[in-house]
Amino acid sequence: MLSRPFSYLFSISYYGARFKGWAKQKEQPTVEGKLERVVRFVLGHEDLRLIGSSRTDSGVSCRQGFVQIFLREEVDFEPILAALNLNLNGEIRFNSVRPIPRDFNLIHSVKQKTYRYFFSDSESFHPFASAFLTSVSQINSLERMQENASLFVGKHDFRAFCRISGNKIDFTREILEAKIFETEAFSTEFSPEKIYCFEVTGTGFLYHQVRKMVYAIWYFSLEEIKSRLENPTHEWETVPTASANGLVLWETVLDLDS
Known part of the structure; x- marks a missing residue:
């Protein structure tokens, strides 16, 4: 018999600058760690297990992600959702929350993800704007960045645009859409006059892939990107990784029939 037969699916958002990423780390503030502490406190017991749909890096925020929580006893979460959010500060x-079948596999049900990366090349960039934006200088023109972004669309071997770790052998990922545009998101009195957004949608992403793509879009030529995509196993110089504080997991699409 399953020790925790009841399962619940939560939609979540979080501000990544306050955390050292998603995954629990000893004596470090993480999203997973705080969620576990708060849910245990509100429910009044320790008997639960939690799985996230994405393991974001330190400093990366999330507009729409998901968490699956497994419990020994059935719980009506709707009346205590406000208490959970109050303690999450x-x-x-x-x-939102909904019951989900115990055999629902959150990780395998992720159909696609959309990330947005916000940045500005304003010379009068205010430090307060760095909460959601990255300040950059001497980047490509908007037209060139748009052309660079379009090169990533399709199925490619992205080993030249990721941080290789562990025993990973499959570096092929599919990008469904990649574009750059001006935006008024996060507009405040401290915002620069122009804010740009790189938006990328894919079926899955490698470690640091989006942030390395962003750097290439800023500073590489069309040929530099094409060469790395067409000959990924060549010993290329490592592509620098753009700062985490401009990156937001914007949308996560689930296949709820999985």
């Missing part, structure tokens, strides 16, 4: 928020 505004850094993390449960947006």
Whole structure:
């Protein structure tokens, strides 16, 4: 018999600058660690297990992600959702909750993800704007960045645009859409006059892939990107990784029939 037969699916958002990433780390503030502490406190017991749909890096925020929680006893979460959010102190928020079959596999059900990366090349960039934006200089023109972004669309071997770790042998990923545009997101009195957004949608991403793509879009030529995509096993110079503080997991699409 399953020790935790009841399962619940939560939609969540969080501000990544307050955390050292998703995964629990000893004596470090993480999203997973805080979620576990708060849910245990509100429920009044330790008997639960938690799985996230994405393991974001330190500093990366999330507009829409998902968490699956497994429990020994059935719980009506709707009346206590406000209490959970109150104890999460505004850094993390449960947006919704629904019961989900115990055999639902959250990791395998992720159909696609959309990331947005916000940045500005303004010379008068205010430090307060760095909460959501990255400050850059001497980057390509908007037209060139748009052309660079379009090169990533399709199925490619992205080993030249990721941080290789562990025993990973499959570096092929599919990018469904990649574009750059001006935006008024996060607009405040401290915002620069122009804010740009790189938006990329794919079926899956490698470690640091989006942030390395961003750097290439900023500074590489069309040929530099094409060469790395067409000959990924060549010993290329490592592509630098753009800062984490401009990156947001914007949308996660699930296949709820999985």
